[in-house]
Amino acid sequence: MSTPILSLANVSKRFVKPLDASERIANLLGAHREPQIVRAVDRVDLTIMPGEVVGLVGESGCGKSTLGRIVAGIQDPSEGVVAFKGQDIARMNKAERRQANLAVQMVFQDPMGSLNPRMKVLDIVGEAPVVHGIIPTQQKERYVSDLLGRVGLDASAMRRYPHQFSGGQRARIGIARALAVNPTMLVCDEATAALDVSIQAQIINLFVELREEFGLTYLFVSHDLGVVAHVADRVAVMYLGRIVELGSTEAMFASPNHPYTQALLSEVPQLEPKKRKFSALNSEIPSPLRPPPGCSFHTRCPHAFARCETDRPAMQEVGPGRLSACHLNDR
Amino acid sequence: MSAVLEVSDLAVTFGTRDGLLKAVDGVSFSVSRGEVLGLVGESGSGKSITGLAIMGLIDAPGRIARGSVKFEGQELIGKNENTLRSLRGRRMAMIFQDPMSTLNPVLRIDTQMIETIRAHEKVSEKAARARARDALAKVGIPSPDERLLAYPHQFSGGMRQRVAIAIALLHGPSLIIADEPTTALDVTIQAQILSEVQTLAAETGTALVWITHDLSVVASLADRVAVMYAGRLVEEGQVADVLTQPLHPYTKGLIESVPSRNRRGSPLAQIPGMTPSLACLPEGCAFRPRCSRATEICLEAPGLTQHVGGRRVRCFHPSSNLGGGA
Numbered sequence: 001m002s003t004p005i006l007s008l009a010n011v012s013k014r015f016v017k018p019l020d021a022s023e024r025i026a027n028l029l030g031a032h033r034e035p036q037i038v039r040a041v042d043r044v045d046l047t048i049m050p051g052e053v054v055g056l057v058g059e060s061g062c063g064k065s066t067l068g069r070i071v072a073g074i075q076d077p078s079e080g081v082v083a084f085k086g087q088d089i090a091r092m093n094k095a096e097r098r099q100a101n102l103a104v105q106m107v108f109q110d111p112m113g114s115l116n117p118r119m120k121v122l123d124i125v126g127e128a129p130v131v132h133g134i135i136p137t138q139q140k141e142r143y144v145s146d147l148l149g150r151v152g153l154d155a156s157a158m159r160r161y162p163h164q165f166s167g168g169q170r171a172r173i174g175i176a177r178a179l180a181v182n183p184t185m186l187v188c189d190e191a192t193a194a195l196d197v198s199i200q201a202q203i204i205n206l207f208v209e210l211r212e213e214f215g216l217t218y219l220f221v222s223h224d225l226g227v228v229a230h231v232a233d234r235v236a237v238m239y240l241g242r243i244v245e246l247g248s249t250e251a252m253f254a255s256p257n258h259p260y261t262q263a264l265l266s267e268v269p270q271l272e273p274k275k276r277k278f279s280a281l282n283s284e285i286p287s288p289l290r291p292p293p294g295c296s297f298h299t300r301c302p303h304a305f306a307r308c309e310t311d312r313p314a315m316q317e318v319g320p321g322r323l324s325a326c327h328l329n330d331r
Numbered sequence: 332m333s334a335v336l337e338v339s340d341l342a343v344t345f346g347t348r349d350g351l352l353k354a355v356d357g358v359s360f361s362v363s364r365g366e367v368l369g370l371v372g373e374s375g376s377g378k379s380i381t382g383l384a385i386m387g388l389i390d391a392p393g394r395i396a397r398g399s400v401k402f403e404g405q406e407l408i409g410k411n412e413n414t415l416r417s418l419r420g421r422r423m424a425m426i427f428q429d430p431m432s433t434l435n436p437v438l439r440i441d442t443q444m445i446e447t448i449r450a451h452e453k454v455s456e457k458a459a460r461a462r463a464r465d466a467l468a469k470v471g472i473p474s475p476d477e478r479l480l481a482y483p484h485q486f487s488g489g490m491r492q493r494v495a496i497a498i499a500l501l502h503g504p505s506l507i508i509a510d511e512p513t514t515a516l517d518v519t520i521q522a523q524i525l526s527e528v529q530t531l532a533a534e535t536g537t538a539l540v541w542i543t544h545d546l547s548v549v550a551s552l553a554d555r556v557a558v559m560y561a562g563r564l565v566e567e568g569q570v571a572d573v574l575t576q577p578l579h580p581y582t583k584g585l586i587e588s589v590p591s592r593n594r595r596g597s598p599l600a601q602i603p604g605m606t607p608s609l610a611c612l613p614e615g616c617a618f619r620p621r622c623s624r625a626t627e628i629c630l631e632a633p634g635l636t637q638h639v640g641g642r643r644v645r646c647f648h649p650s651s652n653l654g655g656g657a
Contacts, residue, residue: 059517059518059519059520060488060517166605167374168605169605196373196374196544196606197373197544197545197546197585197588197589198373198584198585198588198601198602198606199605200588200590201588201589201590201599201600201601201602202601204590204599205598205599205601208598223517223518224590225518226547226589226590227590229590230590230599231590263519264518264519267518267519267521267522268518268547269521269522269525269545269547269548269550269551269552270547270550270551271546271547271550271574271586271589272550272551272574284487284489284490284520285517
């Protein structure tokens with residue numbers, strides 16, 4: 001077996017809101033205020049092989065974006081090991097770490113928020129490769145115009161500012177910027193969510209073309225199951241900071257194992273023109289500040305039984321290459 | 332069935348430095364009692380402006396240039412603000428995409444709901460509170476008595492949208508215009524809201540105009556669908572007909588560009604180019620530059636033609652498998 005391009009082992013990310021002055025004073029006077037802790041990502045294992053497209057789906061607040069940022073090296077995990085090509089990133093020296101970070105680039109959801117409005121496209125796309133010594137300054141223009149051509153933009157675009165482009169074109173600029181440093185892997189965080197359907201199709205096709213052209217590996221973070229089903233080889237489903245099911249796209253969409261995946265799939269509106277009754281999962285996602293004990297899904301699960309409220313289910317194999325975290329599989 | 336809402340030849344223009352923009356240009360449709368009409372289009376197609384124009388909520392620099400909006404047989408265009416006010420919130424109501432901007436953040440839910448009831452009816456505060464409570468219970472909010480005393484920020488996004496829907500339902504309106512009400516919500520929450528809305532519309536016979544960019548929501552919710560492109564209605568018909576046999580090339584392109592698990596891996600069909608700016612619409616058919624069927628005749632603006640099954644389409648070259656126009 002080849003080495004995975006990226007692997008996460010037992011990775012967690014905690015965000016802590018420390019006590020403010022008044023709460024600290026209250027504690028001095030005998031109150032018992034504790035800092036609020038959110039476990040945005042909770043003991044996650046994930047390996048991504050070279051050339052693979054992994055989809056990461058879940059609802060808002062499930063930690064999928066945080067996990068994407070950990071993979072892209074923008075955020076460090078609170079615990080656990082992130083390994084790039086088999087090497088622990090935390091133990092790399094500065095130069096190695098820089099190489100690893102360059103190799104994994106991120107494409108963001110909101111191109112207007114992630115492109116500097118005061119920079120021309122030439123600088124937005126061309127700055128990083130010059131700074132990192134990938135190309136000499138004199139070649140910047142040629143390099144940028146090549147890249148813009150690859151993502152389907154005219155070379156004249158480099159003289160313009162981000163506000164002069166439409167949403168779809170801005171998404172292309174964001175992709176060109178990510179490609180500028182010759183990455184081996186792209187993390188796309190809801191990269192098509194803000195686009196109209198017809199433009200979204202263009203961008204998705206672009207991702208597929210680039211994958212073949214550059215041999216890219218993708219982590220595709222999205223709430224849109226239709227998009228993920230279309231592009232991904234494997235899908236990881238997240239719920240409240242944990243991955244609850246992982247497997248090949250075809251197998252998972254054909255027969256979802258985890259009750260949450262089942263609910264998620266059944267509630268996606270389909271293009272089939274027929275009136276149907278929405279079955280509606282009961283209640284809402286619990287607050288990640290106080291996740292339920294045991295299986296975090298048991299409060300909404302139609303099949304929950306006593307053990308679900310106390311034991312956290314481990315990921316276990318339920319088929320070839322398929323993992324699911326559900327006590328029902330033990331029955 | 333008589334039409335609750337009849338819109339004919341509605342046009343809304345906005346005066347800008349670049350000249351007059353036609354945001355909505357000659358839109359006509361009608362909605363009957365208990366019917367759900369899906370109004371579909373991409374950003375800038377004029378679907379939201381159509382909704383606002385029906386409610387009489389177009390502000391300067393926009394104005395209704397021509398056309399008529401008949402609500403329960405009554406012409407609304409040209410009515411004074413007081414008459415419209417007495418209709419809005421009572422006989423016709425609107426639900427917006429972002430409930431946080433429709434709810435007043437500094438007032439409790441009960442204050443806002445009771446105010447809405449008493450604005451249109453002379454009832455005691457106690458009776459109004461009981462009605463507000465029932466409305467919350469009806470849209471599936473647990474422990475409505477306590478939730479009445481909460482502020483909007485104490486609700487989650489899905490719950491807030493339910494409150495907005497409850498407020499829209501307070502007076503049992505005969506028409507609700509919903510502008511992308513589930514777009515900002517997660518799929519499981521969206522399913523909950525759609526299921527509530529389905530039940531309520533069936534129970535009360537309220538006519539519903541559901542404005543959305545998401546064809547799959549329309550597929551499962553609406554009876555009829557109207558597709559807009561660059562301010563004009565390009566196709567209208569029964570949902571099943573339009574989605575299985577789209578006549579207009581734009582509708583066809585839209586349907587084919589939705590990623591679906593059936594065609595995994597293969598490239599998505601895409602509509603080339605992008606939506607034109609309203610400031611420089613192409614001459615003739617606005618979809619012409621992006622259309623594979625375009626010919627010389629498309630340099631003239633096509634009219635809406637009738638087709639079998641009560642379908643209407645604005646195209647010189649509709650898909651031919653359904654036979655010609657009438």
